[in-house]
Amino acid sequence: xxxxxxxxxxxxxxxxxxxxxxxxxxxxxxxxxxxxxxxxxxxxxxxxxxxxxxxxxxxxxxxxxxxxxxxxxxxxxxxxxxxxxxxxxxxxxxxxxxxxxxxxxxxxxxxxx
Amino acid sequence: xxxxxxxxxxxxxxxxxxxxxxxxxxxxxxxxxxxxxxxxxxxxxxxxxxxxxxxxxxxxxxxxxxxxxxxxxxxxxxxxxxxxxxxxxxxxxxxxxxxxxxxxxxxxxxxxxxx
Numbered sequence: 001x002x003x004x005x006x007x008x009x010x011x012x013x014x015x016x017x018x019x020x021x022x023x024x025x026x027x028x029x030x031x032x033x034x035x036x037x038x039x040x041x042x043x044x045x046x047x048x049x050x051x052x053x054x055x056x057x058x059x060x061x062x063x064x065x066x067x068x069x070x071x072x073x074x075x076x077x078x079x080x081x082x083x084x085x086x087x088x089x090x091x092x093x094x095x096x097x098x099x100x101x102x103x104x105x106x107x108x109x110x111x112x113x
Numbered sequence: 114x115x116x117x118x119x120x121x122x123x124x125x126x127x128x129x130x131x132x133x134x135x136x137x138x139x140x141x142x143x144x145x146x147x148x149x150x151x152x153x154x155x156x157x158x159x160x161x162x163x164x165x166x167x168x169x170x171x172x173x174x175x176x177x178x179x180x181x182x183x184x185x186x187x188x189x190x191x192x193x194x195x196x197x198x199x200x201x202x203x204x205x206x207x208x209x210x211x212x213x214x215x216x217x218x219x220x221x222x223x224x225x226x227x228x
Contacts, residue, residue: 034216036156043204043219044156089156100146100169101217105155 002027002092006104013080014112021107023090024072033073034101035064036089044089048075080111115139119205119220126195126227134190134223136205144208145188146217147180149173151201162188195227 003026013019025033034049050057050064050073057064061080066073077084087108091101118137126132138145147159160170162180179191188207192199205220 036217038156043221044217045219046216049216094158094169100158100161102158103148103156 002030002094002102004090004092004102004104006090006107008107009105010108010110012110012112015081016079019075019077019080019084019109019111021075021088021090021109022072023074023092023104024070025092026071027092028068028071030092032093033064033066034091035075036091036103038087038089038106040086047088077109080109082111082113085109085111117205117207117218117220119203119223121223122221123224124226126225128197128227129194132192132195132225134192134203134205134225136188136190136220137186138188138205138207139209139218140186142207142209142218144168145182146206146208147190148204148206148219149201150204150222156204159190192225195225197227200225200227 004023006023011019031052035047036044037047038044048059048062048064050066052068055066061078063076064073087106089106090104094100094102117139120135124132145162148156149159150156157173158171160174160180161168165182177193181189202222202224204222206217208217
């Protein structure tokens with residue numbers, strides 16, 4: 001089955017700086033890698049995902065990069081804002097196919113104004 | 114926008130009691146999941162359900178747990194004899210399919226407190 005490692009566990013950045021969160025996965029057959037944002041007391045929500053046929057995907061200030069050879073993928077947030085403060089989880093499929101998802105341990109991002 | 118709804122939002126129960134957590138998935142979704150999140154920790158997979166049967170389950174999902182879709186809309190998680198360590202937020206999630214575009218839609222969660 002899939003094992004997802006995520007780091008750092010906590011990250012503090014100044015407003016306007018960039019934040020990078022990294023995840024590694026174990027199953028080379030995995031082909032779908034989403035990132036979820038969880039604000040305090042709320043449900044996880046998908047913010048961006050990437051599939052194994054591309055190396056990078058960008059959506060405004062958020063981007064995800066994938067290195068299939070090294071089996072790692074990263075979330076990049078540029079020009080961080082206080083509302084980016086949350087816990088971010090990476091995920092990968094438990095087995096071949098896209099579901100169910102196994103989540104990393106999460107990164108608590110704090111953006112300091 | 115359609116969403117997954119869960120009830121109750123908060124459940125307090127005594128150790129050893131049975132609890133049933135309820136979820137109404139998005140209507141055209143086919144795959145349903147329960148996840149658990151102990152306070153401050155990661156989201157952990159419990160069980161997946163498709164075509165009225167369990168398709169996968171984790172080590173956490175032992176004989177104390179069961180799932181059911183009794184009426185074609187509700188999807189329930191039952192814990193037969195709760196333990197203190199069952200205290201957590203339980204999220205239901207639904208997926209449209211197992212294909213490439215499979216975003217997990219989470220409910221708002223049920224906070225279970227076992228005392």
